[in-house]
Amino acid sequence: MNSLSLIRQKRIGQLKSLIHHPYFGFLVVGALLLFMQGLRAAGVNISITVMRTFGLTMIYVIIGLGFSILLGYAGLASLGTAGFVGIGTYLVGYLTTKMGFPIYIIIIISILGAILIGLIIGFISLRIEGMYLAIITLGLSEILNEVFKNAVEFTNGTNGLNMSTIVFFGTFEVINIETIFTALVFILVLVMVITFNIMKSPTGRAMLAMKNSESAAQAMGVSILKYRLMAFMIATVYAVVGGVLYMTYFGFSIPSSWGLAFSLNILAAIIVGGSRSIYGVLLGTFMIFGLDMAVFQTINVSPTQNASVAAFIARFPEHTEQLSEFFRSLNGAIPTMSYIFNGVLIIIVIMFYPGGLYQLVITLKAKISKLISKVMKKVKVYRYGEDR
Amino acid sequence: MALLEIKDLVVDYGVIRAIKGIQLEVHQGSIVAILGSNGAGKTTTIRTINGVVKAKSGQILFEDKNITNLDPYKLAAKGIIQSPEGRLILRGLTVEENLYVGAYSVKSKTIRITQADGTVLTKKQSARALTKQSLQEVFELFPVLKERRKQQASTLSGGEQQMLAIGRALMGRPKLLLLDEPSLGLAPLIVQDIFKAIVKIKEQGTTILIVEQNAFQTLKIADYVYVLELGKVKIKGNAADLLKDDQLVKAYLGA
Ligand SMILES: Nc1ncnc2c1ncn2[C@@H]1O[C@H](COP(=O)(O)OP(=O)(O)O)[C@@H](O)[C@H]1O
Ligand SMILES: [Mg+2]
Numbered sequence: 103m104n105s106l107s108l109i110r111q112k113r114i115g116q117l118k119s120l121i122h123h124p125y126f127g128f129l130v131v132g133a134l135l136l137f138m139q140g141l142r143a144a145g146v147n148i149s150i151t152v153m154r155t156f157g158l159t160m161i162y163v164i165i166g167l168g169f170s171i172l173l174g175y176a177g178l179a180s181l182g183t184a185g186f187v188g189i190g191t192y193l194v195g196y197l198t199t200k201m202g203f204p205i206y207i208i209i210i211i212s213i214l215g216a217i218l219i220g221l222i223i224g225f226i227s228l229r230i231e232g233m234y235l236a237i238i239t240l241g242l243s244e245i246l247n248e249v250f251k252n253a254v255e256f257t258n259g260t261n262g263l264n265m266s267t268i269v270f271f272g273t274f275e276v277i278n279i280e281t282i283f284t285a286l287v288f289i290l291v292l293v294m295v296i297t298f299n300i301m302k303s304p305t306g307r308a309m310l311a312m313k314n315s316e317s318a319a320q321a322m323g324v325s326i327l328k329y330r331l332m333a334f335m336i337a338t339v340y341a342v343v344g345g346v347l348y349m350t351y352f353g354f355s356i357p358s359s360w361g362l363a364f365s366l367n368i369l370a371a372i373i374v375g376g377s378r379s380i381y382g383v384l385l386g387t388f389m390i391f392g393l394d395m396a397v398f399q400t401i402n403v404s405p406t407q408n409a410s411v412a413a414f415i416a417r418f419p420e421h422t423e424q425l426s427e428f429f430r431s432l433n434g435a436i437p438t439m440s441y442i443f444n445g446v447l448i449i450i451v452i453m454f455y456p457g458g459l460y461q462l463v464i465t466l467k468a469k470i471s472k473l474i475s476k477v478m479k480k481v482k483v484y485r486y487g488e489d490r
Numbered sequence: 491m492a493l494l495e496i497k498d499l500v501v502d503y504g505v506i507r508a509i510k511g512i513q514l515e516v517h518q519g520s521i522v523a524i525l526g527s528n529g530a531g532k533t534t535t536i537r538t539i540n541g542v543v544k545a546k547s548g549q550i551l552f553e554d555k556n557i558t559n560l561d562p563y564k565l566a567a568k569g570i571i572q573s574p575e576g577r578l579i580l581r582g583l584t585v586e587e588n589l590y591v592g593a594y595s596v597k598s599k600t601i602r603i604t605q606a607d608g609t610v611l612t613k614k615q616s617a618r619a620l621t622k623q624s625l626q627e628v629f630e631l632f633p634v635l636k637e638r639r640k641q642q643a644s645t646l647s648g649g650e651q652q653m654l655a656i657g658r659a660l661m662g663r664p665k666l667l668l669l670d671e672p673s674l675g676l677a678p679l680i681v682q683d684i685f686k687a688i689v690k691i692k693e694q695g696t697t698i699l700i701v702e703q704n705a706f707q708t709l710k711i712a713d714y715v716y717v718l719e720l721g722k723v724k725i726k727g728n729a730a731d732l733l734k735d736d737q738l739v740k741a742y743l744g745a
Contacts, residue, residue, distance in 0.1 A: 304594045304617075311580055311591040318578035320542055322662060323566020323595040 125295055131384065132291040135160070139283055154352075155395040157283050160290045161347045162391045166371050166383045167297045168340020173369075174377030175306055176333035177313030178227060179236040181365045185243030186219065186338050188250055188360030190345020195263040195355060196256050204269045209346060216342035220335030227330050243365060250357035262356030265349055282351045289347065293340070294380055300336065301380075309333055367391060370444055374451050376458025385459055389447065394440040404433045491554070493518045493697050494539070494570075494666055499548035501531075501538050508534040510721040511548065516666065521688070521698045523708045523729065526718035532701040533575050535718070536670050539699070540572045541565045552666070566595040569665030573672065575701075577655040581644040585635055588643050588654055589628060592661030593621040620663065627694075628657040631687055649680035653687070660691065667691065669700040673707065685711050709733045 120126060135156060142148040165187060172178050193212050197203040203211075223242070227235050250257045257263055267274040300306055309329050311319035316326055349355050367390050375386020403411050405426045415425045455462050494516040501509035508531045516522045524532050537543040539550055541562040550558045557565060565571075571592075580588050596617050603611040629636035632653040638646065643654060652672055659667055669688070673681040681704065689711050692698055702708040709715060709729045717725040725738065732738060 307587070307591045308594050310583060310587065311594070314580035314582050315578050317542070318574060318580060319591075320562045321540065321572045321574045321578065322592055322658065323563040323571065324591075325561065325563040328563075 124298055127381065128291050128294040128298070131294070132287050135287045135290075136284065139280070139287075143280075151400055152396060153283065155392055157279075157286055157351050158348070158395065159387055159392045160286045161344050161351065162368070162371070163384055163387045164290060164293050164347065165341050165344035166368055166375075166387050167293060167380065168337040168344075169368055170372050170377050170380075170383050171297065171300060171306075171309070171340075172333050172337035173372055174379075175301065175309040175313065176329060177309075178330065178333055179232065180223075180239040180334075180337065181236045181362065181369070182223070182239030182243040182246075183337075183341050183368045184360040184362065184364035185246035186216065186341035187345040187348065187364070188246060188355065188357070189215070189219075190342040190347075191349040191355035191360075192250065192257045192263060192345075193342070194346045194349045195265045198265055198268055199263075202269055202274070204271070205350070209343065212342045212346050213339055216339040217335050219342075220338035221331055223338070224331035224334035227334060228327065240362065240365070243360075243362070247357055247360055250360065257355075257357070260357060262354055263349075265353050265355075268350060277350065277353060279351065286347060286351060297380055301378075305329070305332065367444070370448055372458075374444075374447055374459055376460035379458070379460045381463075382458045382460030385463070389459070390444055393443070398436055398440040398443070401436050402433060403429050403436070405429050491518065492516060492551075493553065494699065495549075495551040496535075496539070497549040497551070499535070499538065499550065500546045501534050501543060502546045503534075508721055509538070512716075512718070512721070512723050514716055514723070516697060516699050517714070518697055519692070519695065520713040521692050521700060521711055523712035523715045524699070524701045524718055525703070525705050525708060525715060526724075527703065529720075530718040531721040532718055533670055534721075536572060536575075536668050536699070536701055539565075540570060540668060542572075563595065566662055567597070569663070570668065571595075571659045571662040571664035571666075572668040573655045573659040573670065575670035576674070577651050579643045579646075579651050579654050579658070581642075583643055584639065585641055585643055585646070585654060586639040588658050589625060589635070589661050590621070592658035593617075593624060593663075595662050596620050596624070621661070624661045624663055628660050631660070631690060632657055649676050649683065652676060652680075652684055656684070656687065656691075660696075664696060667696050667698045669698060671701055671703065673702060673704045681707060 138148065138156065139153070142153065165183065169180070169183060172180060190212055193215070194205070194208050197208050197211070198205070223239065226238060230238055251260055253259075265277075267276055269275070308319065308324045309332075311322060311324050312326060312329050320326060345355075371386040371390040372383060373386070374389055375384065376382025402408050405412050405415055408429075411429055415422055415429070418425060451459060492515040494514075496512060496514040498511050498513065499509055500507065500511050512531075512535070514522075514524075514535075524535060526532050534543060538545050541557075541560050541564070544559045548558070549556060552565075552568060552570060557568065557570075560568075580591060583591070598615060598617045598620070600612050600614050603613060605611055629639075634650055635653055635657055638650065643651070646654060652674075656667075656669065656672065659669075672684050672688070676684065685707055688698060688700065700708065700712065709732055712729040715725075715727060715729045715732055716723050725732070
């Protein structure tokens with residue numbers, strides 16, 4: 103073997119180890135999102151709705167990753183996510199517009215605040231198990247929602263709070279949605295890396311042990327107190343930071359966004375995607391939130407607004423009235439279709455793929471690679487004869 | 491010097507007194523067995539040493555320090571680790587993940603090596619390196635776990651699950667390994683395999699306190715034996731002596 107091919111072999115080896123590095127996938131996700139933004143900047147026709155869908159979904163993925171540590175690793179259920187995200191949005195909104203705090207200070211404050219909230223809920227969780235814990239956190243979230251509605255001074259009540267500027271170096275600057283999108287991509291990749299490290303660390307393993315059997319975990323020296331607090335702290339920090347990002351990107355927060363529906367959607371995303379995998383959370387969040395925003399919310403079959411529907415109706419002149427009425431009411435029903443879609447999806451996943459859709463992807467991958475190796479064997483036999 | 495010393499231990503479950511003042515010593519490098527029939531208080535003793543159950547009165551000393559009623563995770567950090575009764579493997583995880591969970595209390599440490607010329611070398615071993623080393627050792631002790639490392643723990647046979655439970659405890663690199671009825675519900679041939687492994691663990695330098703109902707087998711591998719009855723120590727002595735005393739064994743152990 104000559105030295106040139108040796109070098110090439112080494113290069114291929116290096117490339118292989120790069121691809122198999124756990125962070126590689128996260129970087130690819132980030133690169134794809136930046137690539138999409140680049141395409142749009144270069145003039146490719148990608149609608150603002152699609153861009154916003156991706157921007158918001160990134161934020162929901164971050165919130166979902168915190169939740170997957172809570173549910174998938176520590177085995178603790180919470181229906182309070184929405185309240186904590188809401189806190190994040192109002193915190194950044196108030197501190198920016200009324201107090202003129204720079205964004206990085208706000209992020210530090212929100213993380214500290216979230217740790218405190220997480221600790222409190224963690225302590226509550228020591229006395230309450232399973233379903234009851236979910237109900238308590240739901241109650242807490244609903245109380246927060248009432249606060250959002252009534253603390254008009256801070257939240258602007260049911261009218262919603264606007265935020266169009268942020269402070270970086272002492273001066274108010276108008277938010278540039280493109281810049282924030284880019285920042286979100288970097289933050290998302292960073293959060294994925296952090297989450298990966300938590301999941302694979304002794305902390306992640308201790309939580310898994312606790313979820314499986316508290317007495318076994320204790321026998322191995324896992325402190326239940328410590329890891330319950332830790333799990334809630336992590337999930338709350340992710341949720342509050344998610345809220346801060348949401349407000350900074352979307353520029354508007356209203357109490358009705360932070361109700362039970364949001365918490366349930368986060369839960370659904372994690373269950374559908376797979377609660378113990380980062381890619382599962384990514385997949386699930388895009389299924390639950392992304393499809394809703396990009397597909398269901400944009401379909402419009404109102405006869406006055408959709409040309410092909412209008413043309414279809416025009417073909418049956420004797421039924422114009424009934425058909426127009428049908429399409430009009432169908433149009434009104436479409437937004438709720440996403441609920442039905444999500445519901446069916448959850449039922450299917452829980453029945454057939456308790457590990458989430460990510461498990462399905464893994465199974466398919468294994469099946470396909472088995473099939474390929476089988477075919478390759480056949481091809482070899484065909485080309486070189488049976489005995490080779 | 492005794493590695494573990496129990497003095498006048500009393501343990502209550504509500505109004506039930508399960509342990510009624512026992513004395514017990516475990517010497518460094520030995521296998522000490524606690525025998526006795528169902529309900530004698532064996533598991534309670536182990537769980538109290540491990541801090542899962544709290545003592546009502548009495549003292550537990552480990553390396554001459556009082557460790558009575560410390561929390562389990564603190565005891566694990568000190569080197570006392572239990573392989574619990576009924577195995578309690580983590581069914582939702584793979585074999586390998588189960589073992590990694592066991593390594594959770596391992597901290598990096600500095601070891602001092604005194605060389606021939608008298609100079610002292612310090613070498614830092616990271617927790618990761620130590621864990622890798624323990625994993626190798628466990629796989630050497632129980633090769634079947636290596637074969638099944640990627641398999642869900644719930645798919646293992648009873649004997650393999652027991653091996654996993656012991657292996658998982660070893661991953662924490664214990665100084666004192668507490669084994670609660672490792673032979674429970676296993677076929678005689680498999681029990682022999684497990685007991686052989688226990689002897690190997692002792693030979694590699696880990697002190698063992700084992701609780702058993704399988705008296706005859708246990709007497710063969712133990713150095714010193716305590717027989718519990720209704721929360722009290724009824725008999726104690728060298729295992730070899732007890733083995734010779736047929737009458738005693740028959741009377742108290744039904745073997
Ligand atoms: N959690 C518990 N609550 C109340 N009583 C218990 C509990 N665990 C054990 N006991 C009682 O304590 C005594 C000793 O039990 P145990 O230590 O499990 O015995 P062994 O392991 O020798 O079979 C028994 O009388 C048992 O009924
Ligand atoms: Mg017992």
